[in-house]
Amino acid sequence: xxxxxxxxxxxxxPTPDDFALREAALPELADGQILVKNLHFSVDPYMRGRxxxxxxxxxxxxxxxxxxxxxxxxVLASRAEGFAVGDHVLHGLGWRSHAVLGADRxxxxxxxxxxxxxxxxxxxxxxxxxxxxxxAVAEFKEGDAVFVSGAAGAVGSQVGQIARLKGASRVIxxxxxxxxxxxxxxxxxxxxxxxxxxxxxxxQLKAAAPDxxxxxxxxxxxxxxxxxxxxxxxxxxxxxxxxxxxxxxxEPSPAPRNLALVIGKRLRLEGLLVSDHQALQPQFVEELSxxxxxxxxxxxxxxxxxxxxxxxxxxxxxxxxxxxxMIVSLxx
Ligand code: NDP
Numbered sequence: 001x002x003x004x005x006x007x008x009x010x011x012x013x014p015t016p017d018d019f020a021l022r023e024a025a026l027p028e029l030a031d032g033q034i035l036v037k038n039l040h041f042s043v044d045p046y047m048r049g050r051x052x053x054x055x056x057x058x059x060x061x062x063x064x065x066x067x068x069x070x071x072x073x074x075v076l077a078s079r080a081e082g083f084a085v086g087d088h089v090l091h092g093l094g095w096r097s098h099a100v101l102g103a104d105r106x107x108x109x110x111x112x113x114x115x116x117x118x119x120x121x122x123x124x125x126x127x128x129x130x131x132x133x134x135x136a137v138a139e140f141k142e143g144d145a146v147f148v149s150g151a152a153g154a155v156g157s158q159v160g161q162i163a164r165l166k167g168a169s170r171v172i173x174x175x176x177x178x179x180x181x182x183x184x185x186x187x188x189x190x191x192x193x194x195x196x197x198x199x200x201x202x203x204q205l206k207a208a209a210p211d212x213x214x215x216x217x218x219x220x221x222x223x224x225x226x227x228x229x230x231x232x233x234x235x236x237x238x239x240x241x242x243x244x245x246x247x248x249x250x251e252p253s254p255a256p257r258n259l260a261l262v263i264g265k266r267l268r269l270e271g272l273l274v275s276d277h278q279a280l281q282p283q284f285v286e287e288l289s290x291x292x293x294x295x296x297x298x299x300x301x302x303x304x305x306x307x308x309x310x311x312x313x314x315x316x317x318x319x320x321x322x323x324x325x326m327i328v329s330l331x332x
Pocket of ligand 1: 044045046125126129150151152153154155156174175176177180196219220240241242243244245246272273274275317318319320321322323324325326
């Protein structure tokens with residue numbers, strides 16, 4: 001089998017030299033284990049944090065060891081009850097061609113209900129992040145005006161559409177290209193969107209939301225968070241989901257410089273971890289799959305083919321090469 005190892009801890013932006021694709025022998029199957037051929041694996045922003053040797057909510061990747069993360073694959077051999085050759089499973093040993101793991105660490109998924117890649121994106125971890133962050137953390141309610149950054153990504157594109165479907169008065173998104181901005185307004189039903197690379201974020205948000213916003217879903221941090229704090233109305237709420245503008249930074253961001261506004265406006269800024277919200281999973285899958293079936297909710301995926309392009313896919317995602325979920329496909 002082949003697997004991606006982290007071989008050096010990146011300083012700032014990772015480079016291909018920080019990673020190596022290595023051959024590994026597969027262990028013999030023990031009782032209760034299955035052998036999975038990975039068909040798709042996920043590359044996610046949080047993995048950048050795991051490349052640093054710091055304590056966080058997920059442990060760091062170890063040097064010269066395989067990296068891990070979400071993956072879906074097909075069972076090639078099974079010594080576990082309830083798992084048969086040909087079954088499809090979702091599990092946490094991505095970044096490799098094959099995985100041997102205990103059946104208690106996998107979930108069966110049904111390829112006839114949704115494409116397998118959807119379990120890594122719209123119906124998977126990023127989708128639940130969007131759903132729980134907007135509804136449970138930001139406590140979105142009908143009539144709220146919502147701004148989401150990183151709006152053309154896996155999480156952001158779902159946040160905006162869920163807000164629209166749940167009766168937002170206005171949905172605004174920001175993204176890093178004019179093409180993504182067009183997708184938001186023309187395909188995903190956002191009321192307004194802007195390209196943050198085209199000018200000052202605070203000014204562009206003010207123009208897009210003349211009456212202010214009630215909810216901010218933060219995927220970006222820095223100047224986006226500062227702009228949102230300026231635009232939030234009294235008793236506004238922000239779900240702090242990610243701060244991708246800082247993940248490769250070597251200096252802390254000076255923004256937000258207007259945090260004192262939190263007082264007078266009585267704002268609530270709350271961090272969010274998707275792992276706290278597993279209880280919402282059944283409700284989330286039912287509601288989202290209904291909207292997907294009816295065509296009311298759309299999603300995109302950017303697929304990169306071949307395990308050898310896994311690192312390039314990860315780096316591309318950090319640069320904004322993806323629209324919707326970035327996925328590495330080993331299927332063909
Ligand atoms: P995306 O699919 O959104 O991919 C990342 C995107 O970030 C890129 O496509 C790029 O789009 C954008 N980006 C990169 N650099 C910058 C920058 N400097 N400023 C603004 N945008 C930038 O990833 P996900 O949907 O998987 O994740 C989105 C966010 O949610 C991340 O911050 C992630 O860490 C967080 N997250 C948090 C979870 C939690 O439990 N707290 C769980 C899952 C995700 P563009 O072209 O628009 O620049």
